[in-house]
Amino acid sequence: MSQAESVSPHHVRVGGEFNKQRGGERMKRITAIIRREKLDAVKHAMRELGPGMTVTDVKGQGRQKGIMEVYRGSEYCLDLLPKSQIDMVVQTEDVERIVRTILETAKTGNIGDGKIFIAPVDDVIRIRTGDRGPSAV
Numbered sequence: 001m002s003q004a005e006s007v008s009p010h011h012v013r014v015g016g017e018f019n020k021q022r023g024g025e026r027m028k029r030i031t032a033i034i035r036r037e038k039l040d041a042v043k044h045a046m047r048e049l050g051p052g053m054t055v056t057d058v059k060g061q062g063r064q065k066g067i068m069e070v071y072r073g074s075e076y077c078l079d080l081l082p083k084s085q086i087d088m089v090v091q092t093e094d095v096e097r098i099v100r101t102i103l104e105t106a107k108t109g110n111i112g113d114g115k116i117f118i119a120p121v122d123d124v125i126r127i128r129t130g131d132r133g134p135s136a137v
Contacts, residue, residue: 027121027134028095032086033060034106034114039084045105046088049098052137053088063111083114089121089137 034042039055046053059080068077090098099116107113126136 026092027089027124027137028092029087029089029119029121030095030098030102031117031119032102032106032114033058033083033116034086034102035108035112036082036084038106038108039086042086042102042105045101046086046098049094049101051088051090051094051098053086056085056087058083058085062115081112089124091134091137 032042036057043053043055059082061079061081068075070076086102088098095118099118102116123132124134124136125132129136
């Protein structure tokens, strides 16, 4: 594709052709960074709702900027705190229900509870069958 070509964000290039996605087929990626001790509760709640998910152990810092610990009388700062990252791709109409469930399940009310990010997904392909779109999720 040359730089002069313009592509709408609602079009996906597939095998040299552009396929326009229908509005109802739009999907979203939800990424939630949560406390590790809340992971089991969130996993259980997601099983009730049905989306598949990928869970990754991650480390990071936000406004919290880490915590001070004392070990054998010496004080040190843990500036990258262990968290769990949950990724899932869902149909747009399911986003609010899933986000609400994560908020209710992962919230402690204390600093460091985490973040939820939502981003558009143009296409999904199941490797085994070649299925595309929401049916591949």
